[in-house]
Amino acid sequence: MSVSRSAPPRRRARLACALGALLLAACGAEPQRTVVRPSIVYVSLDTTRADRLGLYGAERPTSPQLDALAEHALVFDAMRAPSGNTLLSHASLFTGLFPRAHGARPAGKVAALPDAARTLAEDFAEAGYDCAAFTTHAEWLSPAFGMHQGFDHFDASRDAAPQVLQRVRAWLDARESERPFFLFVHLFDVHSDQHGRPYAAPESTAGRFTQPPGEVARDWEVEPVGGSLFLRGVHRGYLELRPGEVDELLAQYDEGLLALDAEIGAFLTEVRNERAPRAWISVSADHGEEFFEHGSPLHYSLYEEILRIPWLLVPPARAAPAWATPRRLAAPVSLLDVRRTLVALAGLPRASADHGRDLLPWLRGERGPPKPTPFPLLTAGLIMENWKLVRPPGGAWELYDLAHDPHELNDLAATERGREPLANLLAELQRLDEEHVVIANALHSQEVRASPELDAEAQQHLEALGYTR
Numbered sequence: 001m002s003v004s005r006s007a008p009p010r011r012r013a014r015l016a017c018a019l020g021a022l023l024l025a026a027c028g029a030e031p032q033r034t035v036v037r038p039s040i041v042y043v044s045l046d047t048t049r050a051d052r053l054g055l056y057g058a059e060r061p062t063s064p065q066l067d068a069l070a071e072h073a074l075v076f077d078a079m080r081a082p083s084g085n086t087l088l089s090h091a092s093l094f095t096g097l098f099p100r101a102h103g104a105r106p107a108g109k110v111a112a113l114p115d116a117a118r119t120l121a122e123d124f125a126e127a128g129y130d131c132a133a134f135t136t137h138a139e140w141l142s143p144a145f146g147m148h149q150g151f152d153h154f155d156a157s158r159d160a161a162p163q164v165l166q167r168v169r170a171w172l173d174a175r176e177s178e179r180p181f182f183l184f185v186h187l188f189d190v191h192s193d194q195h196g197r198p199y200a201a202p203e204s205t206a207g208r209f210t211q212p213p214g215e216v217a218r219d220w221e222v223e224p225v226g227g228s229l230f231l232r233g234v235h236r237g238y239l240e241l242r243p244g245e246v247d248e249l250l251a252q253y254d255e256g257l258l259a260l261d262a263e264i265g266a267f268l269t270e271v272r273n274e275r276a277p278r279a280w281i282s283v284s285a286d287h288g289e290e291f292f293e294h295g296s297p298l299h300y301s302l303y304e305e306i307l308r309i310p311w312l313l314v315p316p317a318r319a320a321p322a323w324a325t326p327r328r329l330a331a332p333v334s335l336l337d338v339r340r341t342l343v344a345l346a347g348l349p350r351a352s353a354d355h356g357r358d359l360l361p362w363l364r365g366e367r368g369p370p371k372p373t374p375f376p377l378l379t380a381g382l383i384m385e386n387w388k389l390v391r392p393p394g395g396a397w398e399l400y401d402l403a404h405d406p407h408e409l410n411d412l413a414a415t416e417r418g419r420e421p422l423a424n425l426l427a428e429l430q431r432l433d434e435e436h437v438v439i440a441n442a443l444h445s446q447e448v449r450a451s452p453e454l455d456a457e458a459q460q461h462l463e464a465l466g467y468t469r
C-alpha cells in the first residue's frame with residue numbers, strides 16, 4: 001500500500017500562547033539567521049538499538065557504511081528515545097513534546113497527534129521548505145494518526161528499504177524548485193518480522209552471522225510458529241528458547257542491520273556526493289530492541305536497551321560551517337531535542353515552546369553541554385541525572401544508579417540507599433505527568449479529527465508484528 005496526499009491547510013495553533021506558558025522547557029538559543037537555508041535529509045531507522053552498531057561499539061561488523069559516515073558526523077553517544085513505541089517516539093520527534101503531552105496513542109483509547117500540536121515539518125513548511133515524508137509503518141506513521149502535518153508529500157507504505165529509497169530518489173529527481181527541502185525517511189526493515197525468522201534479512205546478508213539449522217538455530221521454514229508471534233510466545237511462557245538461542249536471535253537482528261546499513265549507506269553517499277551535497281543529514285531511531293536482558297523480547301519495556309538509540313548529525317559535504325567538525329558528544333540528549341536543534345540549524349525563527357532543547361549553541365562551542373533535565377518515560381519511569389526509576393510491565397518499581405550500573409542489573413528500590421531517591425523520583429514523575437496531561441488535554445480539546453479507525457487488515461498487521469491491542 002502506498003498513499004500520497006497533500007496535507008490539509010494547517011490549522012493555526014490557537015493555543016500556542018497558552019501552551020507556551022504551560023510548557024516548562026525554556027527555549028535555548030536566540031534565533032539563528034543565515035542567508036542560505038540548508039536542506040535536511042532525516043532518516044529514522046525503526047528498532048535500531050545503538051550498541052548493535054559498530055560506531056557504538058558493536059563487536060560484529062554490522063554497520064560499515066554508518067561507521068564511515070560517523071567519521072564525518074557529530075555523533076551523539078547518549079541519545080535516548082522517550083518510549084518503545086513507533087508512534088509515540090516519532091510524535092515526540094516531530095513535536096518536541098513528551099508522549100503524555102502530545103497525547104497520540106496507538107492502542108487503548110486510540111488518539112491521533114492533534115492538529116493543534118506544532119510539528120517540525122510545519123516549522124519547515126512555514127519557512128518555505130518543500131516537505132516530504134516516506135514512512136513504512138502505514139498504520140501509525142500515517143495521516144490517520146496526524147503524522148502528515150506539515151508534509152506536502154506523504155508516502156506511507158509497508159515496503160522495504162530498496163523500494164522506498166527508489167521512490168525517495170524519484171522524488172528528489174523530480175524536484176524542480178530551488179527551495180530547500182525537509183525530507184523524512186522512515187525504514188522498518190530491522191523490526192521483527194511477521195513470519196519465518198523473527199528478524200528477517202535479505203539474501204545478501206542472511207547467513208552472515210547466523211548458524212545453519214541445527215541444535216541452536218531453528219529451521220524457520222518448518223517451525224509452526226515464527227516471527228513476532230514466536231517472540232511473544234516466549235514472552236508469555238508458552239514457547240521456550242533453546243540454549244544459545246538468544247545469541248542466534250541477535251545474529252539475525254545483526255544481519256538485518258547489515259543489510260539496512262548497505263541500503264542507507266548507498267543512498268546517503270549519493271545524497272552527499274551528488275543529490276544534495278549542501279544538505280545536513282540526520283540519522284536516528286525511534287527505539288531499540290531487547291533480547292531478554294531483562295527477561296523480555298521485542299520492545300515492551302523501558303530499559304536502556306530500548307531507550308538508547310543512535311543519532312548522527314552529518315554536516316553538508318559542501319560548504320559545511322567551520323564549527324561542524326566531526327566529533328563524539330557525550331552529554332545525554334533525546335529525540336525531543338531534535339526539533340529545536342534542526343530549526344536553529346536551518347536558521348529558522350525560534351521554534352515554539354516544547355520540551356526539547358536547542359543544542360546548537362553547544363554544538364557551535366558557544367555554551368557548555370546542556371544540563372540534564374528530568375526525562376519521564378510515559379507513566380512507567382523517570383530518569384533524573386544518574387537515577388533511573390522504571391516499572392516493567394506488570395512489575396514493581398525498580399531504581400537504578402546508571403552512573404555505576406549502566407545495564408540496570410542492581411535494583412536499589414528496596415535498599416536504604418534507594419529510599420530517598422525513589423520517593424523523590426516518584427513524586428517528580430507524578431508532578432510531570434499531571435503537567436503533561438494538562439498540555440495533552442489542551443491540545444486535544446481543539447481536536448476536530450475523529451479517533452483513527454484501523455481497518456481489519458491494518459489491525460491484523462499490527463497484531464502480527466507483536467502489538468496486542
Ligand SMILES: [Zn+2]
Nearest residue numbers: 046047086286
Ligand atoms: Zn518503532
